[in-house]
Amino acid sequence: MNQPTYYELYKLLCTHNNLKIFFIFVFHLFLMKILVCISCVPDTTSKINFKENDTVFDDQGVQFVINPNDEFGLTRAIWFKEKVGASVDVLHVGQASADPTLRKALAIGADKAIRIDTPALDAFVVADQISNYLQANPYDLIIAGRESIDYNGSMVPGLVAAKCDIAFVNTCVQLEIDGSTATATREMDGGMEVLSVDLPLIIGSQKGLVEETDLRIPNMRGIMQARQKPLEVVPAVESLAKSAIQNFEKPAPKAAVKLIPADDIDQLIDLLQNEAKVL
């Protein structure tokens, strides 16, 4: 691509101060609007413990991060912003404890953060809040991770798609956008499917949309800029949870491993066949 992209043109024109406000206005009319829904989850290395009679997750000493599946989507959104021109907002349903995670999203390139101020009781509450926000604030592309790595519900993007009656592509590993149509590749069990779909679109993002090495670590400049970027706290609409966790259980402790000498493969086959009964 030798032609300047919208974004490059936009940056060029914005250097002329008198025209800046006018061009910001004009370009924002044409820019694709992306919303990335972010969940805040314990870091993948966390040990999972519970308190209060195993009814509450024990967050003591736990580092919270952007849900990895959401982060792959956010990184792709920032790619769109830099390469073809787009505005990228991030949205979180939850309480103020998530604000540092939202600031991180701003530091790696999002323009604005929105937090809908209510406890995220379950996926239905979250989806209701997102859908309600979308009614008043339309976006061309909405991205939400295919699942969060804490509660593993895998429900939010599908619920939002149904509530807003928009197209949805889950487990999305590639996404290209051309005008008002998207070409999205979906990972299936044992295959890939390429789908053509009209915007607005919601995708369930995951690894593959960008590579692990494309993920960004906030730099000092980004962190300083993030302080100036808006973080709007929006009141929640009334919404009822449709599920409630009674208590948690840890998996039963495992019996010690049976070690088999490397030169006695017959013993392994015998154990798998007659003891474990899996062959």
Added chain:
Amino acid sequence: MSILLFAESQQGKLKKGSTELSSYGFALAKQQNTTFTIVTINCEDADQLANYGASKLINLKMETKHFEAHAYATALAEIATKEDAKIILISSSADAKYMGGILAGKLQAGYVTNVVGLPTSNDSLTVKRSVFSNKAFANTTLAGAINIIGLSNNVHEEISQDSSTTVEQQDVQTTAKCTQASLEQSEGKATIADADVVVSGGRGLKGPENWGLIEDLADVLGAATACSKPVSDMGWRPHSEHVGQTGKPVATNLYIAVGISGAIQHLAGVNASKIKVVINTDPEAPFFKAADYGIVGDAFEVLPKLTEKLKARA
């Protein structure tokens, strides 16, 4: 009040998990003191589910030949309303998870995924599901007027019944939101999602050129192949084979890990597998703590021997 069960098919043939789901459906109906109906879409061999104790077996004929989540969800929402279903049973396959959220949204239904057993009581619908990527379970109560249960695979015993339900054909019309431009599907090969055995390789295999060792063993066992995160990050294997917390979950009968040290994220992804065998040169590898059987040894010596012995046995 009744139960509606969606049995998935692919290219007209029932998917492997449909018999397990039907067995669960029968047990659930018995526990809830009700009957259950099995629904298939564009399925040619739905009669194979005749002896799982369903009161009805309905095959919906739809114009869209392939799976399209919006069209499927609309069709199922319609039939669920028609049959006055209060509980809907689906699997935890990629297609089911794709469609499940849309279906729940359309029906305003409660929904839980990764359910690992029958409800713990029959007065309220409380089910055990895996959370924190298999590091824990949560007993969750469903509170919708209609509720959807997404059953994990490999958690319920397959039991057929003395019944002969006949298949009713119904036409259904829906509109799709996505158009399939192309499809790439591995024919006849076991997938990580439904294989009984998965053979997985890690950095210990030293390079992609050695993957033949993993594939040979997988061939003998009719297994799917998988890999650890570093292996997919280095591009030795495609992302679709990466199993672990940010990759695919594995819930198979037998998981054989070769040259994988067993990082906490990897273990989380494979924990739901019943039997884990670890082959690693390092006796201190954390995977040995999570495994059932272990061999401390060189994969390049152990694998060919294991493959050969299994071949001779077959």
